[in-house]
Amino acid sequence: MPSRTPEAWPHGAVVLDAERTRFALWAPDARHVSLELEDGSSRPLQPQADGWFMAVEQCPPGTRYRFGIDGEIRVPDPASRAQDGDIDGASVVVDHQAYRWQHPHWRGRPWHEAVIYELHVGVLGGYRAVEQQLPRLAELGVTAIELMPVGQFPGARNWGYDGVLPYAPQASYGSPDDLKRLIDSAHGLGLAVILDVVYNHFGPDGNYLHRYASAFFREDRHTPWGAAIDFRRRQVRDFFIDNALMWLLEYRFDGLRLDAVHAIDDPEFLGELAQRVRQRCDPARQVWLTVENEHNQARLLERDYDAQWNDDGHNALHVLLTGETDAYYADFAEQPTAQLARCLGQGFAYQGQRNRHGTPRGEPSGHLPPSAFVLFLQNHDQIGNRAFGERLAQLAEPQALDAATVLLLLSPMIPLLFMGDELAAPQPFLFFTSHHGALADAVREGRRNEFAAFSAFADADQRQRIPDPNAPATFRASRPQVDPIRAERTQALYRQLLRLRRQFIVPYLPGAQALGAEVLAPGALCARWRLGDGRELRIDLNLSAQPVEQPPVALQPLFEYPPPAHSLSPGPGLAPYSARASLGAVAPTPDLDGERP
Template sequence: MPLPTPETWSHGALLLDSGLTRFALWAPDAFHVSVELGDGQSLPMLPQDDGWFVIKAHCPPGTAYQYQIDGELRVPDPASRAQQGDVHGPSLVVDPNAYPWQFTEWAGRPWHEAVIYELHVGALGGFTGVEKHLARLAELGVTAIELMPLAQFPGTRNWGYDGVLPYAPQSSYGTPEQLKHLIDAAHGHGLMVILDVVYNHFGPDGNYLGRYAKGFFRHDQKTPWGDAIDFRRPQVRDFFIDNALMWLLEYRFDGLRFDAVHAIEDPDFLKQMAARIRQQVDAPRHVWLTLENELNQAHLLEEGYDAQWNDDGHNALHVLLTGETEAYYGDFAEQPTQKLARCLSEGFIYQGQRNRHGEPRGEPSGHLPPNAFVLFLQNHDQVGNRAFGERLSQLCSSDALRAATTLLLLSPMVPLLFMGDEGAASEPFLFFTDHHGELAKAVREGRRNEFASFAVFADEEKREHIPDPNAEQTFAASRPSFPDVDAPWPVLYRTLLGLRREYLTEHLPGSRSLGAQVLAEGAVSARWQLNDGSELRIDLNLSAEPVAAELPDPRHRLFDSRQAAAESAPAHRLPPYSALVSLTPAGDDA
């Protein structure tokens, strides 16, 4: 059987039939490459144009293999579909069609229905552990779960952003088939599944590309994690685009969240990736692409991407809820109420204005629809990047948190919850890894030094109390508990999401902002017109004082965060730490 032409080569081990596998490795800096199989065979790979080494071998699914580079270094497949153990061990040949899908007619859900629940798979007990929460989350009103990164990382516990084998689901979480079963089960509950992927860097342990494929990186550009990935090279672009397509087509994920794309220096790559995905995913399917992007590049949300995590909105709300203004919260210390009003009316707060470093940030976003922005009160970063991982339930009053939650779940923006939010979890979410030796020491010291600029940690002795990321207890402490479904917080979430589903969801496509105004320090009033002509209004007061306001007709009150009955709020006063939601039908001027 002839080898495929270079145009059809893809990275990794491709199962051609039940017993024949084609191995392809891009190794332009190697002179000789062989594939070593688990049975002891060592098969020289054939050098091809442009630095490729390719061979076909008779080996079935489950076969362990490694590449030997120049007779001196054994490495895993950088496009490994599964690992026998850790990132340094053998890769496994995987049959991508082995899993018998049950919900084959699933086509996803439209984006305006999205209510996202971000979770850490390891903290919930692996793929099978996450399955145990699906029914509860669907009943709560969640419509999508978002998994923190799954790419194989060193050790057994990690946030996932240290992954080095992007094609291989983390082996300590379960097998590829168990991941597919989780996705299949979620679809059976009507839940979309979104995956957080990291295409801006590789982790520091287990990445061997620099030895045999230096072209993966460019030394003239740096990122917080080292040399930038060189997306100018087609082999590199295809490595990541094919990875995205694998998750969407083979695993049937309903969407991807692209981590820190501001660290991807090649703007064309993001556009090309979105275009390839849109071309290869069948039109009936709903597949959603979201970004994390500190640059607030609004144009990307018109060029193939559906939404961006709106850190601006979170940061303004956090300052108002907690009074904290250190580090990046310093950009929101001045006029946080005005900044929140701008977020609710225009999406991004920074649309070209200068940040605390004097640098312009962002692009105009007021023309974009509300669902181009994913809003959240907490996520893995905003909790876990605190020294002790405290959640808002420890940082602000219960009434204030209820009011902010009301805004989150009933605004037209896409709401995102972080695991444990629905029970006001008291457990922290800490930064954890499973590194060893000198790397463990460097990560521990680096983590503590990150907080040296904070007044409370100016004393080095105090920084010593920051949890060691590598300690197993740090991971164990980060597992949230979940209260009974009839406890007050789950009831609040279920109530609000029930109102969203009943009164708002079908009217969100085509909705637009009617503006937001500052009522007083800490208090805003925001309005949106829905697609049936009705007007949604949220009056929010995160201050300790009542605020005078000309509130809508009591007949149109949908929810009052401070009262059991929506009609109980006074007509001209917004109580402290409260949110009042009203929905006025089209043509009703009363």
């Protein structure tokens, strides 16, 4: 085994060769740090400048260890590459170079080809069980899977956003090599793999950084999860940037989605992370960086990041499909059709307008390409943050949902599906954790109190019906099941739309630009884009129960839902709950007749 340079990964345990490992811990509040091994022996780490403690020891891969702090407590490595069990178990030395990749020459896919399928590894049964799903997803037309966070969290059940050891893949899902094999298998099927990462906070259970590295946090600024992380410090910035590089270089993930970057009060950190990633990754690779950002900061998408999850688009669609206007949907209650049109024509609905709290939100986004926005009908948040985790298949008129799916899969924005969407899964996706004691009680009550702003849960007794996040039954209820009849019909629609997208839209997305969107009637609109080859793509959508008059469209039909033979109002107008996609002709004209349903 060749020796490697420890400076490549300054935090944690880095394997140098077959027998030696370099251990490093940033512990500026500690007086003494020791390496505590599974055989009961203890070896001191040597103090270095700027709060570091380091040592090189005869510890081969597989060694179990903890760090001792001032002879008072023993803690896992905050940069543990794997855990022997839960967060309080021993950390494990991992040799990332030992895995033999079956598809070492994979270089990824261009961003404009992305059709993303978000999933929760635990609900689907672990890394190996997800691997079994990959052929079906590739055949459907998915081009990338996105894993909800897998950094080690307390217990065996969690969404992943309560992680405390971000370098260690969750042990209850499988081993580091199991995760690598999942990614390797995906690459063999032409699928990219994205990881959702959480750099805005640590979970409430199992985080010992306050004891020996309080400088990780700044008490003068707080987030919804507590004291903000202090990204002004070089050691803190490197902790998270090196984590991003580990996932991309050692595990060969094809991209990262940064969770809630609006809670990272340091735009310079976000820029540096993106730049370091671009510098360290092989320029021949396609590496995707996307964000979730409540602030709608278009400037992040101008250079450093490929795209943002477009919550505005989802929220407007959700109001149109369900009529719900509680809580944050109130921002879309008055003009959801116009706001959806603004998203399709300009990216964000909120580009500086005031929200329901009177606060300006967002930046102008009309100059960005459509591919800078990830559009979705559902995701883990928008389902799981409901009291009972209902999916749109249980909330919306089925034909309206199908019509919205046409928009999702044929618009030039990047489509994201949530696991089970393509099966019309009737099961909920609930919020679940596996906390214990007082923390479990606090999470349960906090979860129920979140819904006080919703009219259906204004009464405390009503909120008691909300499922307990810590109950194993809550986790089990979130596993998507298949209703064969509904699943086959829905999968057929997804398969057909993704085939059309792949053939007639994806090749022409580079250089595409929005031409605007027009409201036709409440719930109905027309959106137009200029594709990279100069053709016009047009989508006419009616999510209302009323037909909409409309002059004939002078473009070739690409897809119509429902099919003309089943339409309640055939002709140039839009039937209730309908969608029509059309393309401008070029010479030679594509054989659209052979592709239309």
